[in-house]
Amino acid sequence: MNRILSMGGRLQRLLEEAESEADRILSEARAEADAMINEAKEESEYRLSRAQRGTGIDDLIKSEEEKAQKEAQKVKERYLSRVEEIKGVSTEKRKEAVNMIVEEVIPE
């Protein structure tokens, strides 16, 4: 019986140690979380203050340039497609236009 009581005490300590370990895990997690959030906030404040001074926005400018280049490419392609249409005007239309001009030049 004494042996079992002694065992109970050891097991109780084991559980107390587990509780302590759990507390340590949670405490470390909270500290890590706080550090992450604080770092993000500091970075945010730094970035905002630089933006207000007009510096540190190179990445945004670069990203905007890339976006604009893509848009510009679409614009160029749109115009080139219209140019191709013009170059491909049918012989009938050309003939019709030439006739129209000649008729206008020659007096009735």
Added chain:
Amino acid sequence: MSEADMELETKLIDRAVQEREKILQKAKARAATILQKAENEVERIKRDTERQVVNIVGSELRAVSDRIVGQAELEGRETLMDARKNLLDSIFEEARERLNEIAQGNTETDYHNILKKLISEAIIAIGEDEFIIRANKEDLEYLRENLSDMDFGITGIDFRFAEEAVNTMGGVIVENRDGTKIYRNTLEGRLMTVRQEHEAEIAQTLGLI
């Protein structure tokens, strides 16, 4: 130690170990939740920051975009206008060649009748009774021989011919006696007028507008 005691001891150990595992698992799960929430919060802060930065430097970014896209628009429009102009140039060149063929008498069209109408138009526009006619060499020769036979439906008018021929593919330049009124009715001149007055209409025929 009795068998019952041993069994009790084993059970106590098992239960304690299970309980320990439960405590640690629960703690790890809560820790994971805490870290996940923190990561979400970090992401939110970053997103909000980027939004605010974009608001702050918005005009600068718009200027970047406007410059690049605007330049492409400008170049595109210029290319398009060049293509339109080239097409119209080639159409008018084709018309000029056709008119030249007509003036050379290489078509079924009666060019001499056209020449008569061009003179008629000019004398009506000037509205006097003495005229000097200028034309190219071939037309002058023809007119010298045939003008007196032409009926313009107006009586009492007199014509003289300029000494020197003008460089034109066809048509006439008619002046009054003292040269104060000049009516240019050459084919080139009329072609130019057609381009000025009817270019939009012709562009429409070609499907350019």
